[in-house]
Amino acid sequence: MSLFKNHGLLTFAACLFLFQFANASVLPLAGEQLAYRNGTHASFIISALIILPQIVVALSAPWVGQQAQNRGRRPLLLIGFTALSLRALLFAAITSPPLLICVQVLDGVSGSVLGVLTALVIADLTNQTGRFNLAQGFVGMVSGIGALLSTTFFGFIVGNFGNAIGFIGIAAVAFFAALLAGLLMPETKPPSGKNKPLRST
Secondary structure, rough: OOOHHOOHHHHHHHHHHHHHHHHHHHHHHHHHHHHHHHHHHHHHHHHHHHHHEEEEHHHHHHHHHHHHHHOOOHHHHHHHHHHHHHOOOHHHHHOOOOHHHHOOOHHHHHHHHHHHHHHHHHHHHOOOOOOHHHHHHHHHHHHHHHHHHHHHHHHHHHHHOOOHHHHHHHHHHHHHHHHHHHHOOOOOOOOOOOOOOOOOO
C-alpha cells in the first residue's frame, strides 16, 4: 500500500502540519510579550507556562489513552485541535500573567491528546501493512516542517500587525485543522478496540 494512496494518513498528516504550524509560535510570542511587559519577572512566568502543560500531560495521558479505546480517536483529536484554537484566542485577549498561566492548561490538553493519539492513529491506518515506521517518519517530517515555518510566518504577522492579530491568525489555523479533521478524518479505531500493526519499515 502506497502512503500517498492512504487518504486517512494524508488527512492526518495535513491536520498535524496545521496544528504544529499554529502551536509552535504560541509560547515564543507569549514569552516575548511577557518579557516586554513584565521585565525581570518574565522568566518565572514563562517557566510556569512551560511546566504547567507538562504536568497536565503527565496526569491526563492515561485517561486519554483509555478514552481513545472506549470512545474512538476522532472525538479526542477534535478536542485537541479545538483546545489550541481556544488557547490562541484567549492569549489574544488576556494580558494578566496569572490568567495566561491558567490558559496554558489548554496546551496540556492538546499535548496529551496529540502525544497519545499520534502513534495510535498511525498504527490504525497502517495496520497489517508493515509500513508503521515509514508512516510515522512521514507524519513526523510533515509536522516538523509545520513547526519550522510557524515562528517565521507568525513572527512576520506580529511584527506588522501586532500580537492580537498574530494570535487570532494562530487560532484560525488551529480551527481549520479541527474543521479538516471533522470533515475528512475517518474514525480509525478498530471495531475490537485493538490493533496490531506490523512495525517494520
